[in-house]
Amino acid sequence: PGLVEIVGGLGSGRLRLAVALAARALQGESPVIWFDPEKRLYPPGIAGLGIPLDRLLLVRPSADRVIWSVEQALRAGCFEVVIVSDP
Secondary structure, eight states: OOOOOOOOOTTSSHHHHHHHHHHHHTTSSSOEEEEOTTOOOOHHHHHTTTOOGGGEEEEOOOGGGHHHHHHHHHHHOOOSEEEEOOO
C-alpha cells in the first residue's frame, strides 16, 4: 500500500499519468475508483486511452463529501487504485 500525489500545472500531464496508472491497475482483477467532484473527466475520452469503463467506478460527490467518500472507498479495501481529481 502507498500514496502517490501527482502535482503540476495546467498541461503538465497529470491526467495522462493518472489514466496510465488506472489502465495499468485495470490489467489485474481489481476495479479502479475515480473521484471527480468537479465533473471534468470525460469517460468516452479515457476509454480511448485503454480504460475499460465497465471496470471503472466513477464517483462525483459534492465538494463537501469528497473526503468522506474517499475514506469509505479506502476502508472498503476492494480497490487497488483510488484516484481523486483535484478541484
